[in-house]
Amino acid sequence: MNPVQSDKESVRQGVREVYGRLVEEGRSCGCAPSCCSPAGESVGGTSVAESISKSLGYSPEQLAAVPQGANLGLGCGNPQAIAALRPGEVVLDLGSGAGFDAFLAAGAVGVRGRVIGVDMTPGMVEKARRNLAAAGFGNVEFRIGEIENLPVADATVDVILSNCVINLSPDKPRVFQEAFRV
Secondary structure, three states: OOHHHHHHHHHHHHHHHHHHHHHHHOEEOOOOHHHOEEOOOEEOOEEHHHHHHHHOOOOHHHHHOOOOOOOOOOOOOOOHHHHOOOOOOEEEEEOOOOOHHHHHHHHHHOOOOEEEEEEOOHHHHHHHHHHHHHHOOOOEEEEEOEOOEOOOOOOOOOEEEEOOOHHHOOOHHHHHHHHHHO
């Protein structure tokens, strides 16, 4: 492996480890590791994850529409606010984590639409699948994979969501090539 590939893999592995620990420990983090705390921890009667998400522009209705445990407070914004999703669309959620944005997208695209969540952290995909089983969304699936090598067929997606994930990639041009491909 050449030094550049080695550095990229080192970054990727570091990100995988941090997010793996977050899901294993049940923590919420927002955009800065210094604010990490237990996801269920309450601040003024509101969970840390819910408080973070409200500050990012998610509505109380959106927070109530997802399975418990899907919102880990890990994003940096609310892609639903600008995505303008329509019924019947196929949505790809890059770095889907425990499924928060994927579940919100599922409601927007309806039963004729479909949502594919992709995350490279096995623990996150497992948690998302458990949340999916509990919630019973029939139009959502979660796949393990890297956003630089999406496990998605060519030209099959209408909309791509990313909530503070592309910035974690050590090969951003490759992410955008993959996004264009799918």
